[in-house]
Amino acid sequence: MTENVGDFLLRRLREWGVGQVFAYPGDGINGLTASFERAGNEPAFIQARHEEMAAFEAVGYAKFSGTFGVCMATSGPGAVHLLNGLYDAKLDHVPVVAIIGQTARTAMGGSYQQELDLRTLFKDVAAEYLVEVNVPEQLPNALDRAIRVALAERAPTALIIPADVQELDYSAPKHAFKHVPSSPPGLSFGAPIPPGDDIARAADILNAGGKVAVLAGQGARGAAPQLRELAELTGAGVAKALLGKDVLPDDLPYVTGAIGLLGTRPSYELMRDCDTLLIVGSNFPYSQFLPDFGQARAVQIDLDGKYIGMRYPTEVNLVGDAAETLTRLIPLVRRKEDRSWRRTIESNTASWWDTMDMQAMVAAEPTNPMRIVWELSLRIPENAIVTSDSGSAANWYARHLKMREGMRGSLSGTLATMGPGVPYAIGAKFAHPDRPAIALVGDGAMQMNGLAELLTIRRYHRQWEDPRCIVCVLHNNDLNQVTWELRAMGGAPKFEESQALPDISYAAFAEQIGLGSAEVREPDQIGPAWERALAADRPFVLDIHCDPDIPPIPPHATLEQITSTTEAMLRGDPDAWDMAIRGLETKLQEVLPKRT
Known part of the structure; x- marks a missing residue:
């Protein structure tokens, strides 16, 4: 033929x-x-x-x-x-x-x-x-x-x-004028390395600093061993851009977690107080969460020179592979014997995780969305792949999910579009059919894209060695992230016509098409529901009803944000009373005595 x-x-x-x-x-x-x-x-x-x-x-x-x-x-x-x-x-x-x-x-x-x-x-x-x-x-x-x-x-x-x-008959290009041949499939990349003199200059900056901070992005994923060694030498804390959340595990005491609006307080404090900054494989755009200009001497390592030196005034810009560049940098870095900076970082980080535990337990109606991810974090397999959708689900993914060694995670980072959580998980299952995939999805994104893609999961899951593909729906009948943005950025109350979602049972839909499911309305049911889903022999939908009035408070709420939210309440936000109670109870966990 x-x-x-x-x-x-x-x-x-x-x-x-x-x-x-x-x-x-x-x-x-x-x-x-x-x-x-x-x-x-x-x-x-x-x-x-x-x-x-x-x-x-x-x-x-x-x-x-x-x-x-x-x-x-x-x-x-x-x-x-x-x-x-x-x-x-x-x-x-x-x-x-x-x-x-x-x-x-x-x-x-x-x-x-x-x-x-x-x-x-x-x-x-x-x-x-x-x-x-x-x-x-x-x-x-x-x-x-x-x-x-x-x-x-x-x-x-x-x-x-x-x-x-x-439908034309295929004919290969000829050895002729205006024909362009090709080569057999394949592509091999080297690991570019910056000049030695520039690496030495970077080492001098790190050696001169007393309070070193590292910001790691997705470009540092292949350099985890080197990042650990550098952090140990310098006594640095490591904050992670959201696309780099899985670069280092969160059980390392000096890893302060995510940075930015969805980030953690210890990451905010790390950048606020450091005198030296090393950026590795990150194009994190929000400079207000980096040190004040002039506060810190800075070095950046990135594979792509187009994106280097554009987020913070960096003295040395090293264009090269993160792992290879750090491998050559580390022998030039002297160990810092004064560990007071490291002790401060570790203390702040431990206190933050205690705060997260306490915030997850704040009473809510019917459940606290933080607890959904907190309960998952206690039970998640170490080889799991986690995808998050945009919206308030991304807040809880960023702050409450503890990445451990071997876990992977991602979301739509820069575009921050609604809807990729479920299809990302499907793509992950085809990449790694032997690993469980978990999608954290708001009900807005689920209605936009996720419901239909459950049919795709049903169609193909028998091809996967490990059939577990868990879709967790944060069911609050509200386009929650935009609702909070209206309040905090514009001082506008929630507008029900644009923000309220039609209510359906995601669990019933899953059951109807042959997937496993659980509908949860009580806080103490969340943990057992995760256990059922993780033990299931088929894809599973967790339909967890949660409170839309739990505020996604950033690590450092500005006066303008607080004022705008207050204005929204005074202008007749329909959830004003619940907002005030939930917000106060959540914020109080940051100042209450920590459990020992």
């Missing part, structure tokens, strides 16, 4: 080691869909419920596998739907290859049905590499380059293939 363009595309993806393509069908990719059937579904066509979910699943797969993800959609509306997931990949620096159909070449420019200018549509999100394949001989180089650029730049790339081209 003659191999056509679609057949070659799938063969080449197999050669690259691609095991699945997250996709949704449509007539703009009918030629490719037929090729999946002829190829015996290798790679597997993983049918999402929506193209945006396919893109999110590819992002989740890439984040947790360490390689690239592939998504596919038809022309027109299907292509448009991919965009949000691809922007999530772009902003979090994740390699994803999008394969997109287009109207037949004979109809292009004729205002044909579902014809869009895809090159204009994708030119920003796929700015690193975007190409339309118009003849078969173009395909090997175009596909291989899309993959290599995605990996090299840690970015989304896009390949547009018109419908008629998909």
Whole structure:
């Protein structure tokens, strides 16, 4: 049988080691869909419920596998739907290859049905590499380059293939003028290392400091042993950007947890009081949570020079691999014998975790959302992968989930879009079918995207060695993060018409489609419900009703935020009384005596 363009595309993806393509069908990719059937579904066509979910699943797969993800959609509306997931990949620096159909070449420019200018549509999100394949001989180089650029730049790339081209007989590029060959699949990266003189300058700054702070981001994930050694030498505390939450475990006494609006008080205090700052693999954008300008001497290590020196006035900028750079830096760093700074960090961190325990136990109606994550943290397997959606769920993920050695976690960091929690978990399960995946999702995100993707979980879970894919819904019938933002940033009371959600039973929906479920309305039921879910032989939905009036108080609430929230209450917020009681009880836990 003659191999056509679609057949070659799938063969080449197999050669690259691609095991699945997250996709949704449509007539703009009918030629490719037929090729999946002829190829015996290798790679597997993983049918999402929506193209945006396919893109999110590819992002989740890439984040947790360490390689690239592939998504596919038809022309027109299907292509448009991919965009949000691809922007999530772009902003979090994740390699994803999008394969997109287009109207037949004979109809292009004729205002044909579902014809869009895809090159204009994708030119920003796929700015690193975007190409339309118009003849078969173009395909090997175009596909291989899309993959290599995605990996090299840690970015989304896009390949547009018109419908008629998909069905043409494949013909390889020739050794001829205006033909571009390609090479066998594969890409090997070295580990760039900054000049030795610059590393020595960085060591001098660290040696001169008395109070060293480290900010670790996702780019430090491969440098955990070096970060530990450096922290031990310098007596530093280590704060983590949210995308780097799993870089170091939270049971290390000098790891202060997340930084920023969703961060912890010890991370805030670490930055407030330090005199030296080392940033490793992070592009954390909120400079107000970093030391005051002029307070600290600073060094930054990052693989990408485009993003270095732009968040804080750094004296030495080291463009290189984090692990290799730190390996060369450490022998030049002298051990600090005065450990008073380290003792302060450890004391602040231990006190904070006690505060988190106490805040999780504050009475609420019907349950405290902090306790949901606190109870999970007591029971979570060490090989678990945790995804969080945006919204107030991200607050509790950031502050209350203790990462331990071997755990992984992520969320939509820079785009902070609603809806990726469940599809991320699906992507994680295809990356690691032998590990449990847990998605923490608000009911707004669940209604937006998650409910439908439960059907995707049901369809594919038997392919996973470990069937556990747990979706925990924080059920408060409120678009809670935006409600609090209205109060704290604009002084506006909650507007019920925009913020209230229709009430449904997520547990009943899960049961109806054959998944395990538990509906929880009592605080003491939360822990046993997690135990049921973690012991289940199938995917599981935890539908936990919780209080929308537990405030996501930042580690350092500004006078402006306090004033705005007070104004919202005075202007007739419908939950004003509950807000006041819950907020006061929660904040009091920071000053009450700690348990011993």
